[in-house]
Amino acid sequence: MLSKIKNYFMDKSVFYFLLLGSGLLALISSIVFYVLDVTTIKGNITFTDDSLMTFIFMLIGVAGCIFAALTKFKIAPLIPVIFFALGFSQNVVMACFPAADILKGVPFFTSNMDIANSTFRIFLIFGILFFISLVLSIIYCFASREKKR
Amino acid sequence: MKKNKGNIFRGITAVLASTLCLAGYMSVLAFEREGDINAFLQIKPPSQTVTDDTNYFPSAYDSEEKRLAAEKDFIERTQEEGSVLLKNDNHALPLTSNERKVTLFGRTATDNIFRGGSGGASNADSVTLKAALESRGFEINKPVYDALAAVNLKRGNGEIAEAPASTYNGLSYTGYTDAAIVVLGRYAGEANDLDVSDKYGVPELSLHQVEKEMLEIVKNAGFKKIIVLVNSGYAMDLDWLDDYNVDACLYIGYPGRYGMNGVADLLIGENDPSGHLVDTFAENSLSSPAMQNFGDYVFTNLQSNAQYKKEYLIYAEDIYVGYKYYETRYQDQVLGINNATSSAGVYNSENNSWDYADEMAFPFGSGLSYADFTQEVTDITWNQETHEVIAKVKVTNNGSDYYDGTSKSVVQLYAQLPYEAGMASKSAVQLIGYAKTKPLAKGESDEVTITVSDYLFATYDDNAVNGADESKKGCYIFDEGDYYFAIGNNVHDALNNILAARDVKGLFDEEGVAVEGDASKVKKETLAEYDNTTYAKSETGEIVSNRFDDRDINYFYDEDVVTYLTRDDWNTFPKSYTGLTAADEIASKLSASTNEYTKPSDAPDIDKSKFGQEQLLKLIEFKDKNYDDPDWDKLISQMTLPELYTLVGEHMGNDAIESVGYPANVSNDGPDGLIGATNFNAEVISASTWNKELIEERGEMFGEQALAISYGMTYSPGANAHRTPYGGRNYEYYSEDSIMSYYCGWYQTAAMREKGLISAIKHFCGNDQETNRHGVATFMNEQTYRQGALKGFEGAFVKGKTLGTMTAFNRIGCEPTASDYETMTGVLRNEWGFQGINITDSSRDATTYMFTADCIMAGTDFFNNDTGRIDDVKNYIVSNRDGNIFNKVREIAHHVLYAYSRSNVMNGLTVDTAVTNFVPWWETAIYAFDGTLGGLTAISLGAFIFFAYIKKNKPEEDKKDA
Structure with missing residues (x-):
């Protein structure tokens, strides 16, 4: 069994592992992000928090990574890209609201400036992590699944 | 090679598709906002060419330089007054x-506060106190100033940002001791x-340790x-001035762009x-009865409700806001009645016995x-015939021996009404x-005449029988008895004059010094009979009786x-x-998640x-036609259905309505100057002038700004x-006093x-604190509402x-203000x-409790910055064929068209002008960018599919590539 697994991965390119890495990063970061969203952001903001959609998009992206890793469908690598892009974009939009409060100095979308700053930091940090996942999955699209012989 | 091409195009497709996703999301956000x-980019619709004949609202200035110079002069005069x-x-x-060599103290001296933290004109280019003083020949102690300026603290959110005392360690004041000017912010x-x-x-608001x-x-540094x-x-709180040997104290509010010039001019005479x-200004800013119910209150059984659906506020102080509390209790203190000197409400009084002099500073x-x-x-005469x-x-x-310029004086006119226990407050x-x-x-004198409608001191008694319709309760009334009218240097001085006229002894001032009062400054008039008819109706003929029983929380228990x-x-x-x-x-009303309004079965159809x-x-x-002219109906009937339902979704302005020749226009904040224009002194300072002509001039200046920046x-x-005193936006409201x-x-x-200029006076009504401002259920009795919150706007x-x-x-009680029919329409x-x-x-950020149909039926016309409401209204009118909503939307059109027909938006228009909508350049750019990106993505995807799936089926080419 172990040797089968070893043989399975032996001929895979480094980009294949980058794809798996992007999926793992997306999985962990989206879970942590959503927990933080529910526990610290919700209830302290006046804008509609669509972070659940961000979470869902990222999870579908993770599923897409697994699907692309396991199948040889040439179009499959585009699936995680699309959903990571959707999740990242959703997150960028959400970040705009506390960012507007910080720029204007008026806590319009958040309860106060401390919450504006902390909310923006959360969206920014996880936005960067989502972006890394997205970039890794895009890189995979340029590459081959197997090592070049 | 074909595999590489396939991968390459797959990769390019991935990049383009990702970018398209982001562009799409940002585009949607941009269109929503x-x-x-447009406000950020200073984009406005193209204005009409204005001729002499079509300049319906001309500027008083023939150049922008002159207008700006007039603004500067106005701000300086407002600050001085x-x-x-x-x-x-x-x-x-x-x-x-x-005395021109001075030392500035306090970090605010180096980081002046020109305006408060809300939407409006910018702080940019504001004249600082230092610059203003130096331009008048002052020499500022530079090392102290620089040390303060280097202190890096950000004010706001409970941080007063004062420099620590250590900032002054080792600094010398020698040569700059003519005066210490301490600036507190x-x-x-x-x-x-x-x-x-x-x-x-x-x-x-208290003095902090730092x-x-x-x-x-400062006290020990030897300043003159x-x-x-x-x-x-x-x-x-300013009860400490004597403790630190302060010689003079000047309240300057927020001075706007040029107000510090005015401050400097005052300092030098x-x-x-x-x-x-x-x-x-009480000795303790927490001591008012209103402060006992200020801040964050959540119903215990609604804690799990979503935000905006659980918070409340009780105006338990009744009408006794500000001086009305302190002065009324003072009167009872000197009369020795009504437990005025009890321990209830003691903050600074000694021996746990309330004393006016201990509680009052200014x-x-x-x-x-x-x-x-x-x-x-x-x-002083009260003409009870002409009212x-x-x-x-x-x-x-x-x-004065110390000042030889001219001076202005304010005459303040006050009244005392007859009162007995059991009467309305x-x-x-x-x-x-x-x-x-x-x-x-x-040596010069002036005789000032003040003419006041007695409506302004009528009492709203929610237990009175309405004199115009005895089946209704609630009425503005005058109780029979003695009315005293008095002038005074302040409200307390006026009250002492009144009490002197009533032969009351034991009077004292706010410092506890015994005074006699001056009965010569008082006139007594007697009302022989109770009056519940004079103001039983409003000027429009509407009966003014109780409408707000359910805004008193006791109503529900x-x-x-x-x-x-x-x-x-x-x-x-x-x-x-x-x-x-x-x-x-209450729980049911606050928890509501949808419109109360549903289309009744007998609702009319929309009228084609x-x-x-x-x-x-x-x-x-129509610019000169009365509101009730029947031709308005014909004009509104020209509007198309999309034009009608689109109207409600305001976006800091409106699109053109081509069918009636209504041009596109823009709107924005704020109370201390228009965004993109000069920052005026805060409203509290303009009110502090007690000069109606200067307030009027402020309105003119706003109008001129609006003409200049469209x-x-x-x-x-x-x-x-x-x-x-703790309301976050007090600086951009006028006063504690509703009159x-x-x-x-x-x-x-x-x-x-x-x-x-259409002035959308705000925030109507009862928004007297910022905490929980979204959705807080603000409970008060009807007299408090009418004589307080409403009167201030009336x-x-x-x-x-005003046309806006x-x-x-x-909420007022449980009713969101925007859907409060009794307030908005009644x-x-x-x-x-x-x-x-x-x-x-x-309202985009208030969709969970401000429901579209309820708001429209109550009297709301526009949903600010919220084009998302358009679909709601469209559904009601087009899908549901709801004639009630349709008729309301036509009323909205009437309000809007009427108001704008009286506005500067009409400048340049004639009957031959064809108004058209304009598309801001950035919207065109977005469409072009998104379209191009979408096209490239599709092409790239097509190429990927071709190379990955189609070209692989041609074996001759495979062999050649191999």
């Missing part, structure tokens, strides 16, 4: 011509009240004079301060002058009118849960009503003859009450209207004839005759 983006000299021992001010703003207990555990340490340094400037939009307080109306004035009542009080007062400038004294003299030289403060027993000083449990009906009709008329033809409507002025606000709103909005509507108002985020339109535009505050 179209108004904000609005700054309040609270203390001036030994004529410390004005500084002599030899307090800052808050939109969505941000001041803290009752800030990060230092101290009420934010400030005490600084003042101690110590001057304190209060750079705050809020009533700070170039002009004389003539401002008076429009708020009570009464409402206080303000000193460099000159010495006397005011003599020539005559006017006319006061004639001779004011004489007796001059009345303050022992209340402001009814005021006037300011012209500039008077030494079998037994009262709230005891309102009554002067009959000062032991009713309010407690803090924390931990209330919402009654079932009332939209899309032949376009024969143009809006410009705004049709502004979300200003602000007219909520300074219910407590002062009545006059200021009247004069300012009337002038704005004359200039063609002048703007009834007298100023912006509603508030809070009072605003029916009683007050309002004919203009009713716009919500930014």
Whole structure:
């Protein structure tokens, strides 16, 4: 069994592992992000928090990574890209609201400036992590699944 | 090779598709926030070419340079007349011509506060105190100034940002000891009240330890004079001035772009301060009854509700806001009645016994002058036939040895109404009118005439039988008895004069010094009979009776849960009503998640003859037509159905309505100047001038700004009450006193209207704190609502004839303001005759409790910055064929078209003008970019599919590639 697994991965390119890495990063970061969203952001903001959609998009992206890793469908690598892009974009939009409060100095979308700053930091940090996942999955699209012989 | 090409195009597709996703999301956000983006980029619709014949609202200035120069002059004069000299021992001010070497203390001295934290004009290019002083020949102690400027602290959110005392370690004041000028600052703003207990555990308006340490340094440093400037939009605690040997104290509020020039001129005696307080400065800013119910309150049984659906606020102070509390209780103290000296409400009084002198620092109306004035009542008459009080007062400038310029004096007119236990609440004294003299030289006199409608001191008694319809309860009334009219240097002085006229002994001033009062400044008039008919109806003929029974929280319970403060027993000083449990009906109303309105079965269909009709008329033809002219119906019927339902979704302005010749236009904040234009002095300073002509000029200046930068409507002025000193937006509202606000709103909005600017006076109504402003259920009894929150706005509507108002985020009782029919239609339109535009505050962020149909049926016209409401209205009209909503939307069109027909938006229009919509360049750019990106993505995807799937099926080419 172990040797089968070893043989399975032996001929895979480094980009294949980058794809798996992007999926793992997306999985962990989206879970942590959503927990933080529910526990610290919700209830302290006046804008509609669509972070659940961000979470869902990222999870579908993770599923897409697994699907692309396991199948040889040439179009499959585009699936995680699309959903990571959707999740990242959703997150960028959400970040705009506390960012507007910080720029204007008026806590319009958040309860106060401390919450504006902390909310923006959360969206920014996880936005960067989502972006890394997205970039890794895009890189995979340029590459081959197997090592070049 | 083909595999590589496939991968390459797959990769390119991935990049393009990702970018397209992001672009798509950002595009949607941009279109949703179209108004904000246009405001940020300063994009406005192209304006019409204006000729002499079509310049319906001309500017008074023939160049922009002259207009800006006039603005500068106006701001400086407002600051000079609005700054309040609270203390001036030994004529410390004005500084002599030899006193020009000074040291500035306090970090605010280097980081002046020019405006508060809310939407409006920018701080950019504001003249600093340092620059203003240096331009008048002052030499500032540079090392101290630089040390303060280097202190890196950010104010706001409970941080006063004062420099630590160690900042002054090792610094020398030698050579700069003519005066120490200490600048203290307090800052808050939109969505941000001041803290009752800030990060230092101290009420934010109290003197902090770090400030005490600084003042101690100043006190012991050997300065010839110590001057304190209060750079705050809020009533700070100032009971400590003597403790630090402060010689002079000047309240300067927020001075706007050029106000510091005015401050500097006051310090050197170039002009004389003539401002008076429009708020009570108590010794302890927490001591008012309103402060006992200020802040965050959540119903215990609604804690799990979503935000905006669980918070409440109780106005347990009844009508006794600000001076009305302190002065009424003072009267009872000297009369020895009603437990006035009990321990209830004691904050600073000794021996746990309430004492006015211990609780009061500077009464409402206080303000000193460099000159010495006397005011003599020539005559005060209450004509009960014409319903006017006319006061004639001779004011004489007796001059001063220390100031030889001209000075102005304010005549403050107050009234005391007859009161017995059991009557509707009345303050022992209340402001009814005021006037300011012209500039008077030494020895010169002026006779000032103040004419006041007695409506302004009628009492709303919610238990009275309405004299116009005896089946209704609630009425403005006059109780029979003795009415006293008096002038005074401030409200307390006026009350002492009244009490002297009543032969009451034991009077004292706010420092506890015995005084006699001056009965010669008082006139007594007697009303022989109770009157419940004169003001039983409004000027429109609408009966004014109880509408707001259910805004009193006690309405919902079998037994009262709230005891309102009554002067009959000062032991009713309010407690803090924390931990209330919402009654079932309250819980149900607050928890509502959808419109209360549903289309009734007998609702009319939409009337096809009332939209899309032949376009024969143009809006410009209506600029002089009355609101009730029947031709409005024909004009509105020309609008198409999409034009009608799109109208409600305002986006910081409106698109053109081509069918009626209504041009595209823009709107924006704010109360201290339009965004993109000059920052005026804060409203509290303009009110502190007590100068109606200057308030009027403020309105003119707003109108001129609007002409210069092409705004049709502004979300200003602000007219909520300074219910407590801690309200975050107090600086952009006029006063704690509703009559002062009545006059200021009247004069300012009337002038704005004359200039063609629609003034959406805000936040209508009852938005007196920022905490929980979204959705907070604000409970008060009807008298408090009518005489307080509503009265402060009434002048703007009834007298100023403003053509706009912006509603508030809070609820009145359980009713969101924007969907409160009784306020928005019952009072605003029916009683007050309002004919203009009713716009919500930014309602996109309030969709969970401000429901579209309810708002429209209640009287809302526009949903501010919220084009998402258009689909709601479209569904009602097109899908549901709801004639009720359709008819309301036609009313909305009437309000909008009427208001704009009286605005500067009409400039340049003729019947031949064809208005068209304009698309901001960035929208075109977005469409082009997204379209191009989408196209490239599709092409790349196609290439990928070709190389990955199609070309692989051609074996001859495979062999060649191999």
